[in-house]
Amino acid sequence: MARRGGPPEVNAGSMADIAFLLLIFFLVTTTIETDAGLDRMLPPIEPPEDNVIIKQKNIFTVNINKSGQLLVEEELTNLKDLRKKAIAFLDNGGDGTCNYCKGKKDDTSSDNPTKAIISLKNDRETKYGTYITVQNELVGAYNELRNREAQRLYGRDFTDMEAEYLNPETPSSIRDDLKDKVQRIQDLFPQKLSEAETATSN
Structure with a gap:
C-alpha cells in the first residue's frame, strides 16, 4: 500500500x-513632505556700533494682538490698508535727500528709505496665519517700491530680476549682469524689517 504524504510545505526561508x-524599495521611493518656513535671509552678524540712536520718526511700528488686530503707529488699522501705510512711510523722504522718493516729504515721518525701519511685534497667541499675512504685506510694500524703481531704471520689475538672478539655471553671464542691478535697487529701498526692540530718541 502506498504511503500517503502530508500537506506540501511552504519554504519560508527567503x-x-x-x-x-x-x-528598502519603499524607503527609496517614498517622498516625505516637509513644512515650508519663511523665506528669509538673515543678515550677517556684525559687531554692534556704539551710540547708535534711531529717531522715533524713522520707525514704523506694527503690533499684532492675540485677536489678530493690527495697531499701526498707535492706530487700529485694517490689514488691507497696511501696505499702503508702509509704502507712504518708506517713500516719504522727509529730509529731502531722497531724489527718487515720491512721498509727501512729511518732516514727522521717515527721513530717507535708507533710515526707515519697520518694527513688527506680535503677541505670543497671535495666529501663525495672521503673522504670515502681515509679513507678506510688509514685504509686498518693499517689493512694490523696488518694482517702481526697477521699471524706471531698467524697464522691468525687480521681483522678476531677483527671481532670475537667484535661479541656479540662469547662465552666469546673465547673473553677473543682474547682480549689480538687483543690488542697486535693494540699496534704494533696503529691507529693514525688525522684530526686536529698538533704541529710540525723540
Whole structure:
C-alpha cells in the first residue's frame, strides 16, 4: 500500500529577504513632505556700533494682538490698508535727500528709505496665519517700491530680476549682469524689517 504524504510545505526561508527588499524599495521611493518656513535671509552678524540712536520718526511700528488686530503707529488699522501705510512711510523722504522718493516729504515721518525701519511685534497667541499675512504685506510694500524703481531704471520689475538672478539655471553671464542691478535697487529701498526692540530718541 502506498504511503500517503502530508500537506506540501511552504519554504519560508527567503521571506525575510523579500521583506527587507520591499522595505528598502519603499524607503527609496517614498517622498516625505516637509513644512515650508519663511523665506528669509538673515543678515550677517556684525559687531554692534556704539551710540547708535534711531529717531522715533524713522520707525514704523506694527503690533499684532492675540485677536489678530493690527495697531499701526498707535492706530487700529485694517490689514488691507497696511501696505499702503508702509509704502507712504518708506517713500516719504522727509529730509529731502531722497531724489527718487515720491512721498509727501512729511518732516514727522521717515527721513530717507535708507533710515526707515519697520518694527513688527506680535503677541505670543497671535495666529501663525495672521503673522504670515502681515509679513507678506510688509514685504509686498518693499517689493512694490523696488518694482517702481526697477521699471524706471531698467524697464522691468525687480521681483522678476531677483527671481532670475537667484535661479541656479540662469547662465552666469546673465547673473553677473543682474547682480549689480538687483543690488542697486535693494540699496534704494533696503529691507529693514525688525522684530526686536529698538533704541529710540525723540
